[in-house]
Amino acid sequence: MTATIRAEAHPSRGPCLMAVLRMAGLRPTRQRLALAELLFSGPHRHVNAEQLHSEAEGAGVSVSLATIYNSLHQFRQAGLLREISVDAARSYFDTDTTDHHHFFIEDEQRIEDIPSDSIKIAGIPDAPEGMKVTHVDVIVRVKRTQ
Template sequence: MDEMCDNITALARERGEAWLTGGGLRPTRQRLSLATLLVGDGRNRHVTAEGLYAAARDSGEQVSLATVYNTLRAFCEAGIMSEITVDAGRSYFDTRTDDHPHFFWEEENRLSDAPAEELELARVPAAPAGAEITRVDVIIRLRKS
């Protein structure tokens, strides 16, 4: 059983390292630890900095909240994550970087992917002179009825 857990852990670390190097980032110990938490199981995640900080601490990683924020920003700058701003005081970081809409579950303060194939945008306003559109974020806010 321990050997199987070691293999799963090794695979998770390999995924984390590949994710970092794919973004051109050097896999430092802390980056690798956070990357493993984010993509080690092969699934996409929507995390807050505080949530990732708690998960890192729970896994035994000695990391500060400031380091988590700085690392998430570096991941975004490298293009391996994107930041989704839900409101002025709340951002989520998404490991899925293709264009896709999101559901924001208000009661749960949770972000999830919405089905992109069901979204239809007929037209986007032209950017003002001297500017270009870099991306369009669609956040659909939900409340249980």
């Protein structure tokens, strides 16, 4: 689905984003369309709600932080974003929904991709009855050496 969103910049991107949101089961409101444009108009990236709110304000999009949080979670539930929980109080949202892992650069409060084939995972337990493992998230925390 993410590849569908990443159309080249052209005047018809608005209708393209509208179609993507509709296909994901989301009503394409003005605010959702504006946030989708900010999120998906460039290369894959990681963003938190506060960063997206700041970008929206800079782009002249009037939207509350609560709406940003709600939209990010709706996009995640629809499969358009992947949520990366760094700790109980912090989540980042990744526009690349393919299987891969992440570095968390603690000094910079920043997420960076690790290719999925760089980490080998063995010994994943069977899921509880009636459930299945959907994916495994690995976050490697790093900080700069002095």
